[in-house]
Amino acid sequence: MSPSESACGVYVDPTVVYKITLAETEVTTAITPSDIIGLFKNSTTWPEVRNSSQASVASPAPRSPLVAVSGRASKKSEKPAVTESPATIEKSVGGDKNGGKRLIPTSKASRFYPAEDVRQPKKSRKSPKPASLRSSITPGTVLILLAGRFRGKRVVFLKQLESGLLLVTGPFKVNGVPLRRVNQAYVIATTTKIDLEGFKVDDKINDAYFAKAATKGPRSAEAEFFEGGKPKAKEAFPESKSADQKEVDKAILSSVKKTENLAKYLKASWGLSKGQFPHQLSLCDGFLDLATALPFPPSVPAYSGTIILVTVVSRLALFPIALWGRNRVRRLENIVLPEVERLKPIISKQILDDMKRQGMRKEDLIPAKLQQLHLSRMIAKVKAEQKRLIAEHKCSPGISMVASPASQLPVFVVMSMMFSRLAQDPTPFDSEAFLTLTTLNHPDPTWAIPIVLGFVTMANVESNNWLMSAVQRDRLRKAEEKRAQLMAAGKSFVLQPHKIIKTSLYGLSVGRIVLAGLSPGSVVLYWTTSAICGLIQTWILDYTPPQKSSGQIAAIPPQSVAAQSVQAAPPPAIEKPVPASPKLLVPTVIKKAPKNKRHSW
Secondary structure: OOHHHHHHOOOOOOOOOEEEEEOOOOEEEEEOHHHHHHHHHHOOOOOOOOOHHHOOOOOEOOOOHHHHHHHHOOOOOOOOOOOOOOOEEEEEOOOOOOOOEEEEEOOOOOOOOOOOOOOOOOOOOOOOOOOOOOOOOOOOEEEEEOOOOOOOOEEEEEEEOOOOOEEEEOOHHHHOOOOEEEOHHHEEEEEEEOOOOOOOOOOOOOOHHHOOOOOOOOOOHHHHHEEOOEEOOOOOOOHHHHHHHHHHHHHHHHHHOOOOOHHHHHHOOOOOOOOOOHHHOHHHHHHHHHHHHOOOOOOOOHHHHHHHHHHHHHHHHHHHHHHHHHHHHHHHHHHHHHHHHHHHHHHHHHHHHHHHHHOEOHHHOOHHHHHHHHHHHHHHHHHHHHHHHHHHHOOOHHHHHHHHHHHHHHHHHHHHHHHHHHHHOOOHHHHOOEOOEOOOOOOOOOOHHHHHHHHHHHHHHHHHHHOOOHHHHHHHHHHHHHHHHHHHOOOOOOOOHHHHHHHHHHHHHHHHHHHHHOOOHHHHHHHHHHHHHHHHHHHHHHHOOOOOOOOOOOOOOOOOHHHHOOOOOOOOOOOOOEOOOOOOEEOOOOOOOOOOOOOOO
């Protein structure tokens, strides 16, 4: 029996705090076992317990947090040291052939195991490494920023920092971009490069150079921008960093000034319009690089001069094709067509002789039918001879007329699209003026160059009349005479293809003026230069002597010597057909003859 039991005859747990109610005061008090024993010893009456069924046992008090903590504060227990048990234990085994002992695992293995092998995650052995620099980025390379505050700006690459970021600058004096760190994933490397040989960036310009000073203590958003209820004054830029920027700009500007218009190139911003992609702008960037690389004097605008030079070179490159087509047309006009005209009376005489020799049927002896039959046979024979001569002299009119426009049209379209795209992008075109053009990106405000373009186009159309050859004039005169005859015969409308083409070209000239007045200056400059080159090319081709034909003209061998002297042999006028046989009738012309004599074919 414990001491608490022997003192008062009531079992009291020494580890529990009890709550009892005194009958005299009706006060419930939490007391310890020692207080209960002392109370029982010093009191002549037993305390009345509220629960009559458990009058001999004191009720335990609820574990109030405060009482529980105060009761356990004095109790201090130390955790027993954990001893690692061996994985296996050795036990002896009976039998001569059992080895005498055996290792048995201390922990029992699981009764179940997975039916499929579960792949364990592979431990990563990767460690951060410094980023490798792209091969297209070298010190002095002009980069285009694609993100951040200065996106669209052109900057100069200086070096790569330890963090892998690129150190770039505008320079600040040119385009306002200071020394900054950028990720190489957000830049486009151009082919333009600045010579920075002999210049070394100070070692103090590293990643720590751009670190922001840490602020101690918590700061609210209001305290970051306001101070004393007023906007916070902007902190002054450190003089040391300003001096470093000036030193770097001085070294870069000394190299930039060596290349004409390079400062304008760095100052101009870059961007993309709808439907444009960076990987498809190599041609445009190549043209800009060409313009900055050509050795133009300072008085000549670089980009305007390059547009004119590229246009002239492209027209000169295509000039041999135009000359080849022009020589074929000349062989057609000066050799084939005159020979066809010379063969027409000979062919007419031969067809007439064939008709006499073959004889004619009775129903075909009508004069109108004879003339129509003679004309149809003659046209077929002339076309066959003309086709033979064209193949012999290799002067097909279709290929000759289409060769030059077909070779020039793709170049014209590609160049126009390229200059139009360069005018839409924020390129150095915006900073250069030429003649009446304020910039190469905007239309001509005076419309002077578009009007010049229209007059040059009309001159190209009229140059055919100015430099028309004798054969062409004779052909045009015959066409006019034929048209007059048709009009006199009562035909109300006669189609004139050459006049329709000329009228269409006049309309194209006027429409070209309107279109050029609304187009960018670079496109108008290219169109005008191309039109002037085309006019000069037309004059050169018209005054160039024709090449001699390598072959000899093969004429139709006449049947008789008399046929060679025939200049014109129109179909004969049939006066009276005379029957020669019941089935076959031969045309006969009755002539004056001695009495009782008749001559017939």
